Amino acid sequence: xxxxxxxxxxxxxxxxxxxxxxxxxxxxxxxxxxxxxxxxxxxxxxxxxxxxxxxxxxxxxxxxxxxxxxxxxxxxxxxxxxxxxxxxxxxxxxxxxxxxxxxxxxxxxxxxxxxxxxxxxxxxxxxxxxxxxxxxxxxxxxxxxxxxxxxxxxxxxxxxxxxxxxxxxxxxxxxxxxxxxxxxxxxxxxxxxxxxxxxxxxxxxxxxxxxxxxxxxxxxxxxxxxxxxxxxxxxxxxxxx
Numbered sequence: 191x192x193x194x195x196x197x198x199x200x201x202x203x204x205x206x207x208x209x210x211x212x213x214x215x216x217x218x219x220x221x222x223x224x225x226x227x228x229x230x231x232x233x234x235x236x237x238x239x240x241x242x243x244x245x246x247x248x249x250x251x252x253x254x255x256x257x258x259x260x261x262x263x264x265x266x267x268x269x270x271x272x273x274x275x276x277x278x279x280x281x282x283x284x285x286x287x288x289x290x291x292x293x294x295x296x297x298x299x300x301x302x303x304x305x306x307x308x309x310x311x312x313x314x315x316x317x318x319x320x321x322x323x324x325x326x327x328x329x330x331x332x333x334x335x336x337x338x339x340x341x342x343x344x345x346x347x348x349x350x351x352x353x354x355x356x357x358x359x360x361x362x363x364x365x366x367x368x369x370x371x372x373x374x375x376x377x378x379x380x381x382x383x384x385x386x387x388x389x390x391x392x393x394x395x396x397x398x399x400x401x402x403x404x405x406x407x408x409x410x411x412x413x414x415x416x417x418x419x420x421x422x423x424x425x426x427x428x429x430x431x
Contacts, residue, residue: 239311240291240368243302243318245328245377246270248355248430251388251403255430257423258335259400262296266402266414267424270379271331274300279323286310311373318375328352328379341394341401342387351382358429376429406431 246268249256257266275283282288289305291297302324306314318324329347336342355378365372383391395403404423408414409431412423 237308238305238370239308239362240365240370240372241302241304241306241314242272243375244270244272245331245379246426246430247332248378248380249383249391251392254403254405255409256391256395257402257404257427260424263424265422265424266404268427268430269331269335271334273302274325275302276300276323276325282317282323286313288314315375339400341399342390346383346387349384349387353380353382355380376426378429
């Protein structure tokens with residue numbers, strides 16, 4: 191009887207330990223990006239990090255992806271844009287010592303293109319994930335890039351379906367352009383359109399409109415050839431594949 195009791199207690203203990211170890215490993219795997227960022231920010235506690243938090247549209251037609259010509263950078267890239275923060279964020283903005291990006295760069299008012307010290311980096315990321323004090327809809331860039339440019343009609347927005355796919359994080363890396371450590375976060379949004387709107391996009395991609403259709407290989411190579419001329423594709427386009 192004692193052997194059976196010992197065996198039962200031993201196996202229950204092993205099962206409980208296995209459960210917690212498995213849960214811990216699952217959490218570590220699921221949160222490895224934020225863990226790497228946390229570790230890096232501890233080392234560089236007082237150094238300034240650049241953050242850019244935005245969303246990218248995945249629009250797929252016949253196994254190809256819709257990209258648009260960049261307004262500020264001479265490249266093709268996914269349609270999308272930087273999230274905006276609201277005035278209600280200002281308390282945390284000041285408390286965490288957040289700074290807006292230089293207005294001489296790509297920055298527009300309330301863009302989540304910001305600088306923050308390492309000690310507050312994870313606080314900003316966790317705040318963003320709560321969706322408080324910030325924009326969380328994605329139709330603004332849809333309107334700016336596709337409707338105001340007369341590529342699609344307003345009806346396309348009313349009938350579009352925006353589905354969150356995943357969140358991609360670059361991790362901490364050194365930005366050659368901004369000469370500092372940088373973290374870039376992208377929300378990937380699958381855009382479902384009516385067939386008539388897909389047909390319009392397909393037709394516009396074959397004209398002089400600023401949008402094109404590219405395949406996976408072109409996105410992987412970060413380059414597409416149009417009428418014998420080579421054009422750069424933004425490296426972040428790989429996130430919509």
